[in-house]
Amino acid sequence: MNHAIPVPLPSALVEHHAIDLERKYTDGWGVRVDDVAVAPSGDLYALHHVHRHTYGVDEEEADPAKADFGYSLITRMAPDGTPLDTAVSGQSDLARQDTTLGGPTTGLGEDLWWAQGLCVLPDGTLAATGPDDQTHLITPDLAAVTAHHGMPRWRDDASPRDPFAAWISTTPAGRLLCTASEYGIYNYANPLNNIVSITDQPLTAASKPTLRALASLDARPVKQTEADLRPDLLFDGKPVGMDHRPRPSLTEQLAELEPTSRPGDWYDARLGRPAVVREDLCVVPVFGHIYRSGSRGEPFAFALVTDQGEFAGLLGGMHRYHDSPFTGHCFEIAADPGRERIYHLNRYGLFAWTATGDLAQRLDLEDKRFKPLKHFTLMDCTPAGEVILAHRTQHLLLRIPSPSTLDCLGQVVEDAVRSYAKERAALKKRWQPTSWHWVGSAARVHRL
Template identity: 50%
Template sequence: MPLVLPDSLVDIHRIDLAAPYSVRTSGGWGVEPLDVAAAPRGDVYALYILYRYTPGVEDDEPDPAVGNFRYRIITRYSPDGVPLATALCCPSHTGHWTSAVADGNEMTLCVLPDGVLSVNSHPDCTTLIAPDLSAVAATYRTEGRRAFEEFVPGDPFACSISATPSGRLLCMTTEYGVQGYGSSLANIVGVADGPLTADHKPSIRAVASFDPEPDRQTEDDLRPHVRFGGRAVGLRNRPRPALREIFEPGAARSKWALSEIYRPVAMSDDLFVVPMRARRGSRGGAFAFALVNDEAESTGRLQGMDPWKDSPFTGECFNVAAGGGRAFHLNRYGLFVWNADGELAVNLSTDDKAFQPLKNFTLTTCSPANELLLVHARQHLILRVPVPEDLAGLGTSVEAALAAYRKERTALKKQWAPIEWHWVQDGAQVHRL
């Protein structure tokens, strides 16, 4: 499935598809994949960024062929991989529409049990979008809190959402003052059992925290919809011991100072994986994929990864996916699969020639049909890898998927005639959200 660029967007901004990428600070343009989500009915959604930055160009440059820009793009695909619709949101440049989608960092997708698409970002911003990408149904938005700035309450929900097999919502929310920072950072993992709609925002019951005692909180930092022990999370009320305390009890926090958690995923309705890492780390640095249940109890971690040989710090690969009672992780050194007890069941090493191409992919999610969805960041393509019931056959399934990728990529090139792996869709249906 290609990450499509609408032809109208390419024409308006006169994008040179053959121009090489460059880092944002020194100029250039780029396409960056962010997330992929799958619906139970088989539809797939992809979220990615298109941007251009040219040093010396003023922010108010009126000519779209010259000016800097950034869009977040969402594309919906049919179960057989055909792009059905594309939506643009959160434009950064002037002179265009005001987006109803709450913009923010670390934006992710989730298909809710009723089929509505949820777009989530830091700090605790959630936007509900119609399944066909035609309209925004509701926006829960907040600016969070920052040091030395006036507090504005807003209407927050969560900075990430994942659906459990039965449709519970596994959420991550932020708190002010985590590890002493004067901003809102991810710190709470919780479960919401009610529906999230335009008319109803359910309570989130906290089941884990990362930092046990964020600094300098006030009554403003209480989030009434995030609860623990029957009271709003904040000040001194959150699950204890915190994950950082569990994984380095009694220590001076040397390994976990300046650390963070990533988006949690559900192995089942009541067992969750929470990736955590030392923020200032390199290969061999501290990380863990913690296991937490819905009774606010830590049940250990995913076992079997060597901190050096299997390090996710190479390439910054900390995503975990879950499906069928298993957890999956892909980094530059291999594809890892765990059972519900946290035991490593499969390790497909990229030292093996058959699996070396996996180094070029990023794992995003596991679909309800038990397919791993991988994104090739340079070729801007999504690959589906079926996960067999018997994990002994996973290696064969991965090899077959990689072979199919090469074959289908050739067919797509003939159909789309991409320039430098940029897939421009002629006459694309585009919604501005």
């Protein structure tokens, strides 16, 4: 099994824009891996972004070597990491886009950092999701976008509203666990993730299923009207909106669990991406307000919610300050439904829980055996139970095998980190990366 897998930039894109791969990101460009999804076949899909802003250059600059650009990329890789297909999509309609490598109107959204999540649907279709409940359906070979759903960014925008979800995960039976947005959360004019929901019907290019609301983050959105009701998002058989949504909210229940909490602890809280623990249970990240001056010690929780909307408890064993996910904003959670395990990685430790919420393992990242994990972000669990991490600066994926029991997680992680280092050295010789940027050509490059 390959433990280290590069996430490459297409050579055609690098050459077309004459990208200086040795240039520091503080100079106005960057590459980032945002999500990974794994198909039952073992194929890996990586969502990544590349952008450049050339300060002092006219926005209408025609020379692609000088012009600003921003692209979403999805790369499909074989189980051994061999690149098979890459889809390239222009992102921003606010700046000039070179349609040679993907136009801004038919691709993966309008905002430079729009696409944030990937999910392989039960029929093999790839769903790329993002804020404003944007959902794009893409063929498994990345050749075409077959459907798009989304809603206007601002509440007073008269554009058509056809949203679906900002995050999607699949259950073992093929249902979709999603988050949905609402206007008016904390009096914001733009939509924010507020509803955890589930579908009972498939999402296809021809049909969009109804979302059944399970839980809400904030139970009192401000100034909602009938125009904000969504016929595809239901609670107790009626559209969610105004005063109708699951109550008590997650933040209300969390405040009750902590009698010593301050009144404003959960104000302006945010909803993270839920993960499927088993067919009838999910875990939902909730984190408090993020302050510019630093938020370590602010409240956070990983709540267990059933597929009937019942609050089933919290993941335990984390210290509010010493294990804070606010350092580096590490709010990702991943679950292995086949073995009913839950994982979380932040700058202080790798945590593993059972489906009951009991902490089974905490690997301290100050331990030299596990310290390299500080540079990784948790992505996903594969159908085989492997944990996928992405290196934030080296643009490599680390695949950690599924431990036979959580008691041996430390040894499995130690072996995987050691193998990763050896494989990375071999990859450097073969790929010859520049400043850890892997440049190559997949068998097929698709312009979306």
